[in-house]
Amino acid sequence: MTRHIVIDPITRLEGHGKIDVILNDQGEVDHAYFQVPELRGFEKFAQGRPAEDMPQITSRICGVCPMAHHMAATKALDDLYQIEPAPAARVIRELAYNTFMFEDHALHFYFLGGPDFIVGPTAPKDQRNVLGVVAKVGVEVGKKVIAMRRAARDLISLLAGKVIHPVFGLPGGVSRQVRAEEQERAVQVARQAVEFAEFTLGAFHDIVLKNRQYVALITSPAYTHQTYYMGLVDEKNRVNFYDGAVRVVTPQGKEYARFQARDYLKHIAEHVEPWSFMKFCYLKNVGWKGFEEAPASGVYAVAPLARLNVSDGMPTPKAQAAYEEFFGTLGPRPVHHTLATHWARVIELLCAAEMMLQLAQSPLLVDPNIRNIPTAKPAEGIGIVEAPRGTLIHHYATDEKGVITMANLIVATQNNAARIAMSVDRAAKALIKGGQADDGVLNMIEMAFRAYDPCNGCATHSLPGHMPLLLRIYDPRHRLVNEIRRAGGFTDFQGRGAERAGATEK
Amino acid sequence: MSKPKVGFYWCASCGGCEESVVDLAEAILDVAAAVDFVFFPVAMDFKRSDVEAMADGAMAACMINGAIRSSEQRAMAKLLRRKAQILIAYGACSHQGGIPGLANLFDRQSILQTVYRDTPSTVNPGDIRPEASTRIPHGEVELPVLDEQVKSLDQVVPVDYYIPGCAPPVQLLKDALAAILTGRLPPKGSVLAPDKALCEQCPRAPSKPDNLLIDQFKRPHLERIDPEKCLLAQGFLCLGPATRGGCGWACINANMPCTGCLGPVSRTRDYGGAAMSALASLVNSNDEAQIAAMLETIVDPAGTFYRYGLPASLLFARAGANADKGGHEP
Ligand code: SF4
Ligand code: SF4
Numbered sequence: 150m151t152r153h154i155v156i157d158p159i160t161r162l163e164g165h166g167k168i169d170v171i172l173n174d175q176g177e178v179d180h181a182y183f184q185v186p187e188l189r190g191f192e193k194f195a196q197g198r199p200a201e202d203m204p205q206i207t208s209r210i211c212g213v214c215p216m217a218h219h220m221a222a223t224k225a226l227d228d229l230y231q232i233e234p235a236p237a238a239r240v241i242r243e244l245a246y247n248t249f250m251f252e253d254h255a256l257h258f259y260f261l262g263g264p265d266f267i268v269g270p271t272a273p274k275d276q277r278n279v280l281g282v283v284a285k286v287g288v289e290v291g292k293k294v295i296a297m298r299r300a301a302r303d304l305i306s307l308l309a310g311k312v313i314h315p316v317f318g319l320p321g322g323v324s325r326q327v328r329a330e331e332q333e334r335a336v337q338v339a340r341q342a343v344e345f346a347e348f349t350l351g352a353f354h355d356i357v358l359k360n361r362q363y364v365a366l367i368t369s370p371a372y373t374h375q376t377y378y379m380g381l382v383d384e385k386n387r388v389n390f391y392d393g394a395v396r397v398v399t400p401q402g403k404e405y406a407r408f409q410a411r412d413y414l415k416h417i418a419e420h421v422e423p424w425s426f427m428k429f430c431y432l433k434n435v436g437w438k439g440f441e442e443a444p445a446s447g448v449y450a451v452a453p454l455a456r457l458n459v460s461d462g463m464p465t466p467k468a469q470a471a472y473e474e475f476f477g478t479l480g481p482r483p484v485h486h487t488l489a490t491h492w493a494r495v496i497e498l499l500c501a502a503e504m505m506l507q508l509a510q511s512p513l514l515v516d517p518n519i520r521n522i523p524t525a526k527p528a529e530g531i532g533i534v535e536a537p538r539g540t541l542i543h544h545y546a547t548d549e550k551g552v553i554t555m556a557n558l559i560v561a562t563q564n565n566a567a568r569i570a571m572s573v574d575r576a577a578k579a580l581i582k583g584g585q586a587d588d589g590v591l592n593m594i595e596m597a598f599r600a601y602d603p604c605n606g607c608a609t610h611s612l613p614g615h616m617p618l619l620l621r622i623y624d625p626r627h628r629l630v631n632e633i634r635r636a637g638g639f640t641d642f643q644g645r646g647a648e649r650a651g652a653t654e655k
Numbered sequence: 656m657s658k659p660k661v662g663f664y665w666c667a668s669c670g671g672c673e674e675s676v677v678d679l680a681e682a683i684l685d686v687a688a689a690v691d692f693v694f695f696p697v698a699m700d701f702k703r704s705d706v707e708a709m710a711d712g713a714m715a716a717c718m719i720n721g722a723i724r725s726s727e728q729r730a731m732a733k734l735l736r737r738k739a740q741i742l743i744a745y746g747a748c749s750h751q752g753g754i755p756g757l758a759n760l761f762d763r764q765s766i767l768q769t770v771y772r773d774t775p776s777t778v779n780p781g782d783i784r785p786e787a788s789t790r791i792p793h794g795e796v797e798l799p800v801l802d803e804q805v806k807s808l809d810q811v812v813p814v815d816y817y818i819p820g821c822a823p824p825v826q827l828l829k830d831a832l833a834a835i836l837t838g839r840l841p842p843k844g845s846v847l848a849p850d851k852a853l854c855e856q857c858p859r860a861p862s863k864p865d866n867l868l869i870d871q872f873k874r875p876h877l878e879r880i881d882p883e884k885c886l887l888a889q890g891f892l893c894l895g896p897a898t899r900g901g902c903g904w905a906c907i908n909a910n911m912p913c914t915g916c917l918g919p920v921s922r923t924r925d926y927g928g929a930a931m932s933a934l935a936s937l938v939n940s941n942d943e944a945q946i947a948a949m950l951e952t953i954v955d956p957a958g959t960f961y962r963y964g965l966p967a968s969l970l971f972a973r974a975g976a977n978a979d980k981g982g983h984e985p
Contacts, residue, residue, distance in 0.1 A: 169796045182796050188785070189667070190766035192774055194757040198958045201876040205914065206962075209754040212671020212822060226876070299680040310909025312678070313671040313822040317909050319876045324910040326882065418778045421771050424789040424796040428770075428777065437778070523876060544775070551874075552954060557774045 168594070169424075170577050176585075181577035183570040183598070185427035195556035200229055200527060200547050203556075204318035207543065210560065215314040216249035216305065217536035217561070220391070221543040223318030228410070229530025229545060230320040230523030237516035238322035244335065244508040245308040245315070246391045246534070251342055251501035252301040253537040254453075254494050258349060259294050266357045266491060286352050297345050300338045307331060322520030335509040342502035343467075346495075350471060353495050358478070367488040368479070371579045372597060375400040375442045375485055376568055377432055377449035380456035381535045382407075387464045388456050388500060390535040396459040397432065400443040402482045405432075410533040413542055417559065420567075429567045430559060440571050448571070451539025451564040452601060453493035458483035463496070465503035471496040487572055490600040527551040536561040538601070565601050572597040659715035660691045661835065663745075664735055666728040667755060667805070668721025672746040675822035682829060689836055690715070709738045716835050718745040718818070722752050722966065723806045725799050736812040741835065743847075744808040747821035747916050750846075751926070752966025754821065756805040759965050760957060763803050807967045817846040821916035821963055824902045848901035850921050853913055857895060857904055859885045867937040870945070871952045875912060882910045887937065892953060894960075896937065897923075897930035916963050925969040927960030 173179040191210055198206060204222040208215035220242065227234060234242065259282055267282045283291035302312045308327065309315035317323045327335070357363045366372070377400060381393040395413065397406040406416055419428035420437045431437045435447030442448070449455075457476075463469040475496060476482055479489055508514065531544045539561035546555040562569075576597040580590045665673060679686060717739035723729055736742050747753040758766060771777060771784050788797050808814050818831055831847045834840050841847070854860060863885035873890040880886070886893035886907065893912035899920045906913050919926040935946045953959055961968050 171791060171794050171796075179792060182791075184796065184798065187667070187799075188766070188770065188801060189755045190758045190761070190770065191755075193761050193766040193769040196769075197760070197955060198757075199874065199954045201874060202955070202958065206754055206757075206958075209669050209671070209821070212669035212674050215669075215671060230876075295680055299678075302678065306905075310911060311905045313674050316906050316911045321876075324875075324880065325908075414775055417776055419774070419776045421777065421779045421783045421785075423783050423786040424791070424798065426785045426798065430776075433778075520879065522879065550954060555773075555775070557776055559776060 168573055168577075170581065172581075176583045178574075178578045178581050181570075181574040182424055183566070183573045184425045185566075188426040192556045192558055195545070195553045198553050200226060200530070200545055200551045200553055201320070203543070203545065203553070205314060205316055207558065208314040210558070212313050214249075214253060214536050214538070214561075215312075216246060216309065217534055217541050218543070219309070219315040219318050220246055221532045221534045221536075221541045223320070224392070224410075224532030224534065225530040225543040225545050226318070226320035226532070227530070228532060229527045229547065229551070231525040232321035232521050232523045235322045235516075235518050235521050237326075237513050238519045238521075240508055240511050240513045240516075241308055241323050241327060241519065242318070243391045244505060244514065245305055245317070247501045247504040247508065248301050248304050248308075248338075248342075250390050250535075250537055251346070251498060251505060252298060252305070254498040254501065255294065255298060255301075255345070255349070257537070258353075258491070258495060258498065266363055267352070269363075285356065290352075293345065297341065300341060304335060304338045307334075319520060320523050324519075326517055326519050327515050329515050332509065332515050335514070336506070339502065339505035339509040342505050343499070346499040346502040347467065350495050350499055353492065357492070367486050367492075369486075371576055371593075372487045372572070372600075373485045374450075374487065374568055374571055374575070377405060377435070377443060377447070378455035378458040378483055379449050379451050379540055379564065380459040381533065381540065382460050383464060385464075386459075386461040388460045388462075388468075388497070389464065390497075390501065390504075392534070395533065395540065397449065398459050398483055400483065400485070402458070406434075410531045410542070413531065413533070413544070413559075417542075417564075419559070419563070425566075427566050428563055429570070430564045431567065440567055440574065442571070448567040449564065450568045451535075451561060452490060452537075453497050454484060454487070454490040455539065456535060457493045457496065463500050465500050465507070467503055468496055468500035471499055487568075487597065487600045538562055539564050562601070569598050569601050572601075658689065658691045659836070660713065661832070662714045662717035662735065662739065664717060664719050664731065666719060666721035666732070666749070666808075667724045668746065668748055669755075671822040672720035672748075675746075675820075675825060676828065678825050679828065682825075686832055690832070706734055706738060711737050712740045714739040716741040716743060718743040719808055720745040720749050722748040722755055723808060723811045724755075724802045724804075726802075727799065729811050732808060732812045741815045741840070742808075742812065743816045743818055743831070744814045745818045746823055747819065747918065747963040749808040750817045750819050750967075751918050751964035752805055752807045753963055756807075756964070756966040757958060757962070759804050763801055805966050810966065815843045816840070817918075819846055819848055819899060819917040820902060824905070826903070827901055846899065846918070846921075848899055848917060851900045852920050853895040853898045853900040853902070853904065853907075853917070855900060857885075857900075857907060859883065859907060863888050869934075869937065870949055872949070874954070880910050886912045892934075892959065894930055897926065897933040914962050915960075918964060926964045927957075927968055930960050931956075 169182040169184060171179045191207060195203065195206065203226065204219045207222045208219040210218050267285050305312045309317045310325065317325055377397055379395060379397045381389050382396045383389040383393045386396065394407050394409055396404065399405045408416055416433055417430055418433040419430055421428055432447035432449055438446040457472060463472045475492060479486065526549050527547045529546045533540060533542050541561050542559040544557040545553055547553055573594060576594045580593050663676065717735045719732060719735060723732060744750045748755060767784050771779055772782060785798055787800050788795050818827055820827065827848050834847065867887060869890055871890065872892045875891055880891065881889055891912045894915040895913045897919060898913050898915045899917040901917055915926065915930065919929050923929040931950065
């Protein structure tokens with residue numbers, strides 16, 4: 150009685166993740182396959198393009214995190230032309246980058262991942278969406294979220310030219326100077342951001358952390374994996390989104406490696422499976438041992454939880470206090486509970502906001518010297534940033550005219566791909582019994598990967614709401630015997646919870 | 656009276672087009688008051704059969720973003736075409752093929768080889784490639800087959816209007832929605848944006864001489880860029896003369912040249928060709944050789960002039976049509 154369960158974005162679109170659950174003869178889960186059904190080939194068609202076009206071309210990998218690609222590419226150009234960005238440019242870039250991180254994390258918290266906890270994982274579906282969040286935390290908050298998002302995105306447009314897709318990155322600098330009156334505006338937005346982030350952390354506290362059931366869910370074994378963690382840290386081993394060294398810790402929290410961008414190939418490798426277009430990253434020196442936990446396996450994780458796990462602290466005071474509370478509650482470091490990612494994300498939201506304020510107040514922000522002009526002959530350049538969803542690497546080789554001959558891109562979600570696959574497999578095995586699956590099971594499996602905010606091939610671009618899912622059970626002759634559908638929960642702004650479930654028997 | 660339905664659907668897109676809709680911000684509430692604004696894949700309990708069950712023309716308008724590159728997307732495009740009175744290609748990918756359309760410069764095999772074999776971090780001793788179907792102990796798992804070519808929406812179904820841009824400027828979306836609601840739409844086939852070149856009314860236009868003397872294009876990362884002066888006059892390759900306005904000079908205001916994301920003005924069919932002749936006409940010379948020498952200094956003509964429009968271009972369309980059997984529907 151082999152059965153085949155497919156969990157697919159209801160749209161069945163390329164670029165969206167897909168999960169195939171394979172049952173054995175007893176109807177138990179043999180394995181769940183997490184698949185990415187799309188490939189666009191940026192690494193190929195980058196070839197022949199001038200390197201200076203990479204920040205604008207590669208941003209089209211993802212319209213949700215275009216700034217991450219734009220910045221990784223711009224930093225790869227700094228390296229390619231061996232030039233440091235002018236001090237003002239560095240401040241402008243970092244301000245734009247932290248504003249982007251803030252805005253993206255806020256979006257995820259309120260629209261995508263947050264509903265699980267704020268409204269509750271077992272709440273009725275039509276409440277488990279952004280409107281449910283608003284009902285719980287107040288209508289004013291809904292307006293606040295929209296206004297905050299707009300203010301942050303307007304600031305990015307001002308600094309970077311366009312928010313979808315930025316244009317300001319040049320090797321050695323940025324294209325546009327910031328004017329004095331614009332600095333006032335930036336400080337104002339940053340203040341608003343800090344207040345917003347503190348409010349959000351407070352809400353998370355009241356609603357999630359004071360609820361024993363939620364805490365039990367976060368720490369339950371179904372959502373726990375012992376793996377390595379990776380993220381960028383500054384010289385004091387604190388979280389940094391824009392720059393630093395890559396630090397890797399073991400599942401026991403010991404530093405396993407700490408390396409500069411130029412050495413990434415010594416540490417990171419990608420494994421190919423025939424059933425997904427996404428390649429799976431692993432630690433080269435530990436090796437690929439399949440979808441297994443540490444210590445034998447080189448599977449590692451990135452993104453908010455991983456960044457906190459690899460860091461000795463946060464670079465800003467309020468986020469530092471939140472970091473201490475996080476590990477005081479769930480610690481010791483590293484925390485292996487995937488669902489704790491939501492909490493880590495809110496702490497990073499606060500960190501990004503505090504960083505925004507520091508940077509916006511810097512006198513260098515309005516310094517007119519925004520560029521160092523490259524003179525070196527280009528050959529090879531590597532740039533790394535922390536995208537909201539984890540470590541992002543751009544690596545280019547060029548001819549001496551600066552035309553790309555090789556591009557290698559390791560996107561955030563790829564680093565997490567093996568662990569996401571494991572989380573999904575674990576959840577499927579724990580929850581699907583005797584071939585039986587219902588809508589509740591769907592949500593629990595969905596929660597396992599929503600915590601990662603997977604942006605598959607940076608192409609999933611899951612918008613506000615729940616990831617739409619389709620679960621299909623096939624009999625041994627591949628006939629459909631049951632189908633459970635679940636639309637996403639991006640309600641249409643009219644108060645109609647559009648998320649509905651329907652089960653159809655065929 | 657029920658409100659008109661406006662659908663929104665995505666194909667091979669980066670997500671930027673959806674973000675641009677969310678960027679309506681507070682204005683989305685006004686829109687929602689006037690129309691049933693639905694993101695198909697996520698907002699409705701979307702079943703293909705539900706859309707199939709709709710009466711033909713049940714939607715007042717449907718916007719599709721992203722390029723077309725798989726059989727599934729082709730099928731959805733056709734279905735939505737039937738169900739919508741007005742079909743709108745939203746964003747550069749849908750309009751002209753977009754940046755991912757640059758993949759059409761290469762064949763599928765070489766793309767797979769680069770990604771799964773040649774990239775330096777890939778460790779693939781068995782030379783494995785993603786397969787349409789993989790046998791596993793208890794069955795099979797499947798992946799879609801990639802099309803050989805990326806296509807714009809109108810290469811697959813007839814399109815009524817286009818909203819250009821990568822991503823489209825929010826104002827263009829607001830204007831388009833207002834036009835749909837009031838029924839004040841231009842003739843079919845129009846691009847819903849001002850039919851004026853970006854250069855017209857550009858804040859830097861006063862510093863653009865009538866006769867430009869360009870013998871060599873400068874690359875923006877190697878030279879200082881004057882933040883006031885016309886970029887072409889400074890020798891940077893700005894595509895403003897050939898590109899449709901409507902973005903508020905976003906790149907220009909950031910002191911970077913226009914790369915042409917809004918596509919061509921009016922009915923120019925081949926953007927790249929139009930851009931090249933626009934540039935050639937700016938050169939103060941009748942000497943073909945001199946014009947050719949100037950164009951020679953452009954490092955990557957295909958990627959420059961067809962950055963957003965390779966699939967839709969006349970130059971490359973034919974190869975695309977032939978490469979994909981069954982890809983080019985009426
Ligand atoms: S047009 Fe631009 S923003 Fe829209 S999907 Fe294509 S690449 Fe993304
Ligand atoms: S200036 Fe050109 S490339 Fe930039 S947004 Fe406008 S049309 Fe697009």
